Amino acid sequence: MEKIIPPIVSCYPIKIALCITRSKETIFALNENEVFPAASLVKVPLALLILKKCQEKKFNLQDKIKVDNKVGGAGIIKDLSQEEYKLIDLITLSIVLSDNTASNTLINLTNLEEIEDFLKSLGLSKTCIKRKFMVDLINPPVNFTTASEMNTVFQKLIDFEILNSENTLLFLDILSKQQYREKIPLFLNNSCIVCNKTGDISGISHDAGVIFLDESIESSIRNGKYYILTVLTKFSEQVSRQLVNNIIGEISLNIYRWIGGNNYVHTYLGQTLQ
16 A cells, blocks of 8 residues: 555545556455545536436437526536537536536436436445535535445446447547546646546545556557546645645556556655656
């Protein structure tokens, strides 16, 4: 574990859970079944459900969807005057900018009961979406997940168990355009393709995704050259979010080097890894 978790972590009140999956097997895990507030990580299975409904011809990705209630937090729709968006654009915004309004609009296309049934169909017992984003903020968060279950979602995606090949590659392409790159991809220097989704609320910083090691996503899947990584963190208000994000980045780098990368990188935390 010393080679994966930076020693600096022991100096701060930071709780870390992580799970690494390769070739459908968990090769390293820490607190992987512990439940954390999910923040925006659950936008991944939400988007997958909507894509599945499109695949079943219940919606079309080119459908124009009206946005009724704009909410704060992450995203850009709240600052725009446009009232209708293509469904594919709402899915993209919910992932690449973690747009809360776009995500809530996706929830409006289904319902919380159907979402719960979908999560159970994936074999998830601890992951849940019980309310919309940036709504009822007085009460504690009720959307939860675990590192292990997030890895399960991505594994089933890669195995084409959720969507067909076309829609799987479409969703991975959307994930690859993620604008929040300050965690898992931080120190990887474009040496691989990272398809990830972050999650942030007060005292919480998460990242989860697939790291593809071949020249393309398709060839990586075909050749089995990828691994899945989820890192969940919980920390006190005395700890800098930037520090936590850089710790996630260094964990990701350590794992990349362990699995087979060979980049020589001097990290933010002051360690030169060789």
